[in-house]
Amino acid sequence: MKIKITLFAGLLISTYSFAQQKDSVVSQEKLSEVVVTGQLEPQSIKKSVFNVRVISKENIKQLAANNLADVLNQYLNITVTSSGQDGRSKASMFGLDSQYFKILVDNIPLVSDTGMGTNVDLTQVNLDDVERIEIIEGSMGVTHGANAVSGILNIITKKGGGYKWQIGATIQEETVGKEFAFFDKGRHIQSAKIAHNFNENWFVNIGGNRNAMAGYYENRQGKDYDINDGLRGYTQLPKEQLVGNAIVGYQKDAFRIFYKFDYYGEDVHYYNPLVNITDNYPFPDTYFSRDKRYITNRYYHHLNASGNLFSTLKYNVSVSQQKQERDLENFVYHLDTKQETDNTRDTYQSKEVFYSTGTLSNFFDNKKVDFQLGYEITNENGFYDSSVGAFRDDSQQGVDIRKRLENYDVFSVAEIGVSDRFSIRPGLRFSFQTAFDNQYASSLGLRYLFDKGLEARGSFGKAYRTPNFDELYTYFVDSNHNMQGNPDLIPETSSSYEVSLKRACTLGSGAQISNNLAVTYLDVNDRIDLVTTQVTPLSYKYLNINKYKMWNISTVEQFTYKNWNVMLGAAVVGISRTLDLAAENLVSDDKFFYSFRINSNVSYNITKWNTLIAVFYKYNGQQQQYVAGTGADGKAGFFLNTLEPFSYMDASIRKTFFKNQFEVTVGARNLFDVTNLQSMQNGGGGGAHGDGGTTSNMLMGYGRSYFLKLTYNLNFN
Template structure:
């Protein structure tokens, strides 16, 4: 009953006020936010057939967010997990990992280790030059191609400004849990930017950012610890990130063109807990360790042009070239003298991508009918060195592997305004693949505007996910392991259904209430999983198209605004059915649905007299359950229930502006409930056959964060003409 009340409270509240106070409701309509993701052209959220959610620049400032992980930690249907081994953060939506969710920058997918836009490390996405973030849940395969199964996230960057000169600088100091020091502990961030409008047509923006995370010690003792008890090193690895970006643009009338360059560099340091002793008889023994660092360099070029052809036909074309290289540097660290020797560095992974997308629209001289014809070209040239694992290339084990993956897509979308209230949006994409059979995606979107501000949307989408590098080419075999990729894998296919209702009410008092209720169903066929093909004498694994995945989601987001108060409350019930097929034992798991409750909320209060804003963000993730394949206490292989315990996450901040908003101070805390590890337990199993944690009816931990942390951010902005 409580859940039902939560889901429909906003809509009913609006209905009550409409029924009792029709004369007091302002008839004026507030200007809607303009969105671009998945649209034929930039348009208001109200006109969009998709249910678009926007994270504004103000939201990002309230969180004092420096990277995408800081923001998405508070998003309702998104889970962020951190890997202590390399400090990377990944995202999952609706229980499906980052391979099904696409991250874009200005509509261009960002290159990652395994694909374009998928499996992106959220800590590597800097937010200094971001204007807003647009999120669409559900299948977006028609407009954004492969792997946009559960949704897309599009980061819209700043382009130009309202002043001739804009200069800004930021310094942020943050603890890592309870740990802080200006040089060897904590998180230290500095950034600077400058923007200049040469005239009404030309503009340039330049910026840079340094983000140093000195590592999370926890119970470890750091780099210079010289006792061989397994405590040397860090629970979460230290790393330094450097970001540089520049954009040059020109606009006149309907014509716009810009060139954007981004550089990202990262050093991640691994300090081996094993300490070696070198006998120097008759002199004292010396101590050393074999350490390494991972070095990443990413270069991003993007050229975009948009305008009109033949007066009315509109075009928008982007060309992007991206290159990412990962180097591994091995060295010996002498603990006595604290120096590195025998440094050896080589590139173990690189990917170079040419990408282009474009569209023509506004074919008809008719406001009720619009049509878009688009294309997408992706050319990935990837290289992996055998030092990161064993890979198979043309049946040669342990050899370096080079692969080129290409796809050439065409798609079309129409928007038909049957009436002022009813719109239909059909779409179709065909993809010519070089590594797999040709694929297609289709969609149908509907939007109806009822009286008194109620908006209804429904969509049906068919999409696909292509296998990643590890699933295709992994080959790791020794006396204890046999794990193989499968070059014969086929893309997964998915079907998504979504219905949403949205309503906004504005009253003479100035109060505003809005509610967004959404229901989603997702069905994934031919799902790729690591399957046990043999259990005796050892466990053999192979990637196969063998499983199924289904998901129900019912969610609501309510927004209340009155005077200086802004309150948001979101709730979701997510049900997941995951069928596993254990080929070696001829067993198929139960496909029952397991349900989880999620909640998020925020509240902010503005004190104009003090020029101060107070904000609190809260998120709750309920218990999650799923079946995993494991060996039972009786020695037989079967399926056992794995449980992930619930947790809560809260952030808070106070921001105050000085000197006519030129100087801002933000203080706050992240992870107020001090969450570090999340307990995961397999009930009754003793060996996992699905790639998860081992257990014998016992629990294991999954790292979520490094505990409660505090930050201080100082920002200076100077704007003048």
């Protein structure tokens, strides 16, 4: 640990040493990247009060990323985990799961099974039409409402282009671990897009993508394996994803309007490890298994208009309608004939959401003072079929549950330029809730520009998280289990503080250096958790009972010189998680456990060969936390759970031909071959089936894989 601390301290010292350079630093007056997330209007990163991180389109291309999971694996404070049961990948930030981290597309929260913008399956977010990704860490409750507790991620899609016609097509072949075949192994991606500018005002973009992942076998034997030894099926499930999108837009002077439509379809196949035998005496036995597939269809509509009112007022209004349905198809698969019978398909989950948000700003037509008024309307209509889920309605088992959740929010933000150097940004939101008590969020942002390009920012924010569908309505009771939701849950509340220093400069040699140092503190109260309410017989219930605290100290160093581009980031994250066992009147220790993390990427452009070489690296240090469980003596208690450290490394080589019209990218993901992480729990078994100490594995991926991507682009006027 001393080596890690020394390395981190060195990075901090380098931040200040660059910030204090005098003789070798010259003024840097280059154009800054424009960001939109959390801003009153699009503006440069330098002018933003928030500390905005940007994942550029170039970063996405270097990773040959097809979906959001491919990208976020390399982000410093985000951990991506996979599920072998339903094929999903989720993101957690600062140790808080995906319920606290909000994902948006063009400022519209993306619908998911249990929320709006939260619990999003990262593999279901396609990146074909993405211009860039903007991330703000910490509370964003004022501008983005419920559940923006640990941060927000906003995907900015491409709108229009610089040519009259832009046509592109991509084929990507990728191994899944060591497994590859053109049809029944590996990952196979095809995409096409076309963009047309009719004139200087009208444009249209259309695209489509197919991503077929044939599953990860590892030690499993696939769907046609007929021995009942638990090896039938896949470690990660086969899935096929189809994506279609279209956008049409018009712009003239300050007025802009666009309509965007996205379709997402997914089939995930689950093959039961249990093989059944039919005795056909005197004929040979036959074998079958009871399998299922999950079928998802999602429709996304977004209409946005922005412009000026009464020559000075600026408005921006979005209206969105999203619908997602998940069907479960059960069937019997006959291993001898490879035929399916007894297919039954039912919708077990659906959610339809109407969402609208809008702002008015520039009330004073003054560069020193700006004021913004905004609203947000969310109307969610959710349905779960109790026959395939663990849900109830009105305390009755076996009854489908249908619920409508609504909120109507108003918010205001002011941006005051006290001087050319110093600006203040206060904000307040009030949310009228139909299912919970009304909520509010507040924030205060400060920015000061020192000499020599040093930028200082400070922010404070209060946010809230509303309970999700599972926490409210789960009902799973049988002879061995008693797990219940709680419709009386209240929203969690949180406070977030961040201070950051940023410096960008150009050295006399022409090298460009930027440094970003940030310190963040997050405190979450009334945290919802599944709590043991009775030991004999064992019963659980969701309650507002836990507390969560987090410290994060991070630094990011960027160096650009000629054809080199180098980034190095490091963070120390400390997490305190207080647990409460209501049944035993026990409260856990609130000790902080610290984890060290690094990420880096290096790229070199060989201009003579039109070739770019890029390497990405990420290290996640050991993570520890207390978990509730029962020991070998049958008594409930708290036990220390340790997740071992791990590293990711991705690499790619991209070469262009024929005046950049044809592009070839080859590379590898997860070079350190991470598949499962060992999770060790000392002294307890983690719940009802504890045995005094356990070691388990957490599925992280399918190991080292290789890819080849071929892209053709044709642009002309």
